[in-house]
Amino acid sequence: MSQKRPNTSIHCRVSSCEYHCGEEEYCSLGAIRVEPCADCASGMPADESMCGSYSRK
Numbered sequence: 001m002s003q004k005r006p007n008t009s010i011h012c013r014v015s016s017c018e019y020h021c022g023e024e025e026y027c028s029l030g031a032i033r034v035e036p037c038a039d040c041a042s043g044m045p046a047d048e049s050m051c052g053s054y055s056r057k
Contacts, residue, residue: 004028018057029053 006026035052
């Protein structure tokens with residue numbers, strides 16, 4: 001398995017994602033895609049968007 005290189009421009013605390021860099025709390029991707037959540041219109045940030053680049057470990 002290759003060593004992940006943290007992208008310090010992308011902070012991430014989602015440890016279940018394969019691109020998460022452990023305790024460093026960064027993503028190893030060069031860029032991410034932010035997607036709208038389906039059927040959400042609450043105006044709350046946590047409800048309105050999600051990381052479209054997420055991939056489960």
